[in-house]
Each structure stands twice: as structure tokens, then as C-alpha cells.
Amino acid sequence: xxxxxxxxxxxxxxxxxxxxxxxxxxxxxxxxxxxxxxxxxxxxxxxxxxxxxxxxxxxxxxxxxxxxxxxxxxxxxxxxxxxxxxxxxxxxxxxxxxxxxxxxxxxxxxxxxxxxxxxxxxxxxxxxxxxxxxxxxxxxxxxxxxxxxxxxxxxxxxxxxxxxxxxxxxxxxxxxxxxxxxxxxxxxxxxxxxxxxxxxxxxxxxxxxxxxxxxxxxxxxxxxxxxxxxxxxxxxxxxxxxxxxxxxxxxxxxxxxxxxxxxxxxxxxxxxxxxxxxxxxxxxxxxxxxxxxxxxxxxxxxxxxxxxxxxxxxxxxxxxxxxxxxxxxxxxxxxxxxxxxxxxxxxxxxxxxxxxxxxxxxxxxxxxxxxxxxxxxxxxxxxxxxxxxxxxxxxxxxxxxxxxxxxxxxxxxxxxxxxxxxxxxxxxxxxxxxxxxxxxxxxxxxxxxxxxxxxxxxxxxxxxxxxxxxxxxxxxxxxxxxxxxxxxxxxxxxxxxxxxxxxxxxxxxxxxxxxxxxxxxxxxxxxxxxxxxxxxxxxxxxx
Numbered sequence: 001x002x003x004x005x006x007x008x009x010x011x012x013x014x015x016x017x018x019x020x021x022x023x024x025x026x027x028x029x030x031x032x033x034x035x036x037x038x039x040x041x042x043x044x045x046x047x048x049x050x051x052x053x054x055x056x057x058x059x060x061x062x063x064x065x066x067x068x069x070x071x072x073x074x075x076x077x078x079x080x081x082x083x084x085x086x087x088x089x090x091x092x093x094x095x096x097x098x099x100x101x102x103x104x105x106x107x108x109x110x111x112x113x114x115x116x117x118x119x120x121x122x123x124x125x126x127x128x129x130x131x132x133x134x135x136x137x138x139x140x141x142x143x144x145x146x147x148x149x150x151x152x153x154x155x156x157x158x159x160x161x162x163x164x165x166x167x168x169x170x171x172x173x174x175x176x177x178x179x180x181x182x183x184x185x186x187x188x189x190x191x192x193x194x195x196x197x198x199x200x201x202x203x204x205x206x207x208x209x210x211x212x213x214x215x216x217x218x219x220x221x222x223x224x225x226x227x228x229x230x231x232x233x234x235x236x237x238x239x240x241x242x243x244x245x246x247x248x249x250x251x252x253x254x255x256x257x258x259x260x261x262x263x264x265x266x267x268x269x270x271x272x273x274x275x276x277x278x279x280x281x282x283x284x285x286x287x288x289x290x291x292x293x294x295x296x297x298x299x300x301x302x303x304x305x306x307x308x309x310x311x312x313x314x315x316x317x318x319x320x321x322x323x324x325x326x327x328x329x330x331x332x333x334x335x336x337x338x339x340x341x342x343x344x345x346x347x348x349x350x351x352x353x354x355x356x357x358x359x360x361x362x363x364x365x366x367x368x369x370x371x372x373x374x375x376x377x378x379x380x381x382x383x384x385x386x387x388x389x390x391x392x393x394x395x396x397x398x399x400x401x402x403x404x405x406x407x408x409x410x411x412x413x414x415x416x417x418x419x420x421x422x423x424x425x426x427x428x429x430x431x432x433x434x435x436x437x438x439x440x441x442x443x444x445x446x447x448x449x450x451x452x453x454x455x456x457x458x459x460x461x462x463x464x465x466x467x468x469x470x471x472x473x474x475x476x477x478x479x480x481x482x483x484x485x486x487x488x489x490x491x492x493x494x495x496x497x498x499x500x501x502x503x504x505x506x507x508x509x510x511x512x513x514x515x516x517x518x519x520x521x522x523x524x525x526x527x528x529x530x531x532x533x534x535x536x537x538x539x540x541x542x543x
């Protein structure tokens with residue numbers, strides 16, 4: 001136990017050196033950090049909202065919109081079945097399953113079967129839509145269906161169940177949170193806190209931010225891009241009077257003025273975009289170049305190939321920004337959005353499109369700015385608590401165990417450097433509860449040494465020689481130390497998985513502290529004592 005080969009000594013010293021170097025930037029000012037050599041780390045602790053101040057925003061999501069969109073797409077699928085069946089030439093017209101009166105009603109899509117003799121054939125055509133929406137439970141078995149098919153005579157109804165509505169809403173919240181994260185923290189360096197609250201709210205905390213209005217402006221832009229077929233057989237009078245089927249078509253304003261009627265169903269959506277960047281069109285004016293994924297490219301290519309000389313609409317949010325006429329099939333999966341105004345407008349749109357569209361509209365329920373004074377006060381109190389706890393532990397160890405206590409204190413100081421270094425490298429957000437976790441770790445860090453030193457005392461009292469007493473002390477205390485730290489680490493892991501925000505901050509610092517204290521107590525302290533024993537060769541241990 002007290003024999004250390006050279007490779008192990010180098011490993012222990014190397015880990016200690018890394019811990020000190022990674023924590024070093026926290027003790028330097030900005031100018032000093034900038035002058036550090038390039039191979040040295042320069043990351044400092046990321047302070048949470050409660051320590052450095054920032055912006056707190058509570059959003060409410062209009063999740064009913066995603067339910068309406070899901071029903072519109074479902075109605076489109078039913079129309080596709082009817083249209084494809086109506087075009088078949090391999091069977092008589094009387095045997096073709098077609099529907100009429102397709103519309104959304106509440107949380108359902110209702111429609112009529114034209115031929116009452118084809119009820120079973122119709123159910124066979126519609127069943128795959130329902131089966132595709134069957135979920136699974138936590139054990140992987142088939143769960144409650146999200147979509148229900150009912151039929152009375154020739155009347156059919158596809159209804160979203162409560163579970164189906166809930167899953168649509170949860171999915172919308174999850175996607176909205178990911179979009180917000182990419183917009184507010186595209187590089188992942190701001191350590192924002194983003195979490196759901198209830199079934200339709202999202203909490204965003206941005207440490208260090210000062211302007212909530214700017215964040216709201218960036219987040220609030222839905223930037224929902226979609227491509228639609230244009231209705232061309234309506235007169236201007238019909239468009240103005242809105243004499244058309246509103247369940248299938250919509251009247252949308254155009255960016256250059258006027259209105260156009262488009263199909264509600266999308267040809268391709270912004271979800272199929274893989275890239276978007278600012279560019280210039282053939283006339284040198286600002287534009288946005290976009291690229292579709294394989295699925296989007298195929299859908300866009302098929303549509304343009306079948307609709308040459310027909311217009312299609314490029315819709316951004318509630319505005320048609322362009323309605324060009326298809327001159328030839330666009331099979332490359334890429335294109336341009338022109339008529340963008342300034343280069344800044346094009347760059348902003350490209351950023352929003354690349355981050356993805358918000359699936360729902362968000363409204364701000366609560367916004368507040370946390371002043372930095374609260375953060376400085378919290379840091380000061382946390383520092384005071386840490387210093388008091390640290391000094392108290394150091395004094396106790398020296399008074400109780402003499403030179404052995406000094407070795408434990410060296411390990412304790414090293415442990416603090418390693419905790420700060422680990423938090424800096426991983427950019428884990430440090431909050432007030434996180435500081436509490438560090439203070440707790442200071443006390444826990446010497447627990448292992450106390451167990452070991454008490455065992456060594458017992459061995460010396462029983463007549464063991466110094467070298468044997470130290471070796472047996474480590475051997476006998478090892479299993480107890482491992483068990484105690486594993487159980488505490490499990491508790492920290494549970495807190496992290498089940499908690500949120502400050503609770504997770506406490507769990508992170510506690511878990512890191514457990515790992516570093518195990519290293520310093522079991523390896524570093526033992527190395528220090530082994531070196532001292534070989535050099536001093538004492539007849540009795542000063543413990």
C-alpha cells in the first residue's frame with residue numbers, strides 16, 4: 001500500500017498539476033488571463049443567475065396551435081388517399097374509395113364516404129393512419145392510441161385522443177426549448193437555464209444578460225418558413241370576398257402588397273431545412289440561400305417537376321415573401337429567398353431559419369432582471385462561509401493529528417483547487433446551492449483521512465511498527481471509505497437527475513467534490529506519508 005512505482009507518482013503529481021492549472025484563471029484578472037500561453041486553459045467559473053445577475057423570463061406557449069396544425073395535416077392525408085384512389089385506372093370507378101366534405105371539427109377530422117358499399121375498404125385505407133399513431137408505454141409494449149377512428153354509416157371521424165393532444169403539446173414545448181437554446185446560446189457558452197413549467201410554460205434564465213427586451217425580440221420571432229401551392233382559379237373579387245373553402249385554403253398578405261390564396265397544406269416546411277445563410281441574388285441584392293435535407297429535396301423536386309409554369313408561395317410566418325413561377329424542376333435541394341431588404345435583414349433571417357422555427361407562439365408572462373448586487377452579496381457570503389469552514393477544518397486536523405493533519409490539509413487545499421478547476425473546465429454553472437455543496441465537500445474531504453488516521457492510531461496502540469501501522473490503517477479503512485463515498489455519490493446523482501436549477505448545481509459540485517476528495521485522501525495523502533516515512537524513519541508515529 002505504501003510502495004509507489006515511479007509511473008504512479010508521476011500520475012498523481014500530473015493530476016494535481018492539472019487541477020492547479022485549470023483553476024488558475026479564476027485567480028487572475030482579464031488582462032492576466034489574456035496573456036497566458038495558448039496551451040494553458042483560460043476558462044473561469046460560470047456563475048449562475050443568483051450570483052452574477054441576469055434575466056429571468058417566463059413564457060406561455062399557445063400549444064393549441066400545434067393541435068390545429070396536426071389536424072390540418074391529417075385532413076391533407078385523407079385528401080391524398082381520396083385523390084390517389086380517384087386517379088386509379090386499374091379498377092372501376094364504383095370501386096374507388098373516395099371521400100367528400102373533408103374538414104376539421106374540434107379535435108377531429110370529419111368526412112363522408114361517397115360509395116356506401118365500400119365501408120370496409122375505406123376502413124382498411126384509413127387504419128394505417130391510426131396504427132401509425134399508436135404509442136408505447138414505459139416497458140416498450142403497445143400503449144394507448146393517439147388517434148381514434150370512428151364510423152357511423154358513411155360518416156367517418158378521426159379524433160385526437162387526450163393522450164394524442166398531450167403528446168403534441170409536450171413535443172411542441174420540447175422543440176420550442178431547443179429552438180430557444182439555439183437562438184439565445186448558439187455557441188453553448190452562456191450557461192443558460194431552460195426548463196418546462198407545467199404543461200405550457202417555459203422558464204429561461206440567462207446569467208449576465210442585461211436587456212430582456214432584446215432576448216424577447218430574438219426569441220419571439222417564429223421564423224416559420226413553409227412552401228405552398230398557390231390557388232390560381234380564383235378571381236380578384238373572390239379573393240377579396242374570401243369566397244373559397246377556408247378549411248383548405250387561406251388568404252395571406254404578400255410582402256409587396258396585395259393578397260394571395262394558398263393551400264393550407266405545406267409542400268415543404270422549414271423543418272426540412274439543413275442550412276440557411278445570407279447571400280446575394282443574381283442582381284447583387286441581399287438574399288438567403290437555403291438547403292433541404294433528402295426528404296425535403298425529394299418533396300420539393302417532385303412538386304416543381306409536376307407544376308411547371310405554376311406559381312408557388314414562400315411563406316414566412318404570416319406573410320408571403322415571394323410567389324415565383326416554376327420555370328423548371330428544382331431537383332438540387334437548394335434555392336434562394338430574394339426580396340430581403342438589407343444585408344442585416346438577410347443575416348437575421350438566415351440565423352433564425354438555421355436555428356429552426358418555433359412550433360408555437362410564445363407570450364411573455366413574467367420578465368425580470370436580477371441585479372448584480374444580489375450576486376456579489378451571495379458570492380461574498382459564500383466566500384466567507386467557505387473560508388470559515390476551511391480554516392475550522394484545518395485547525396481541527398492539526399490539533400487532532402499533528403503532522404498527519406498537515407498532510408491532510410495539503411490534500412484539502414489541493415482538493416479545492418481540483419474542484420474549482422473541474423467546474424471551470426466543464427463550465428458547470430456555480431450557484432449559491434453549488435457553493436453550499438463546496439462548503440459541504442470541505443467537511444467531507446477530511447472524513448476519509450479521519451477514518452484512516454483513527455485506524456493508524458489503533459494499530460500503533462496494538463503494538464504495530466510505524467510502517468505497518470500506516471499500511472494496515474489504509475487497508476482496513478479503504479472499504480469503509482469507498483462504501484460511504486459511493487452512497488453519497490448515488491445521492492448526488494439522484495438529486496441531479498430528479499432536481500432542476502439550483503438543486504442540480506448543488507448535486508454537480510457535491511459529485512465533483514466526492515471524486516476529487518477520494519483522489520486526494522486515498523492517493524495524495526498516502527503518497528505524502530509514504531515519502532515522509534521513508535525519509536524520517538520514525539520509531540513512533542506523531543499521531
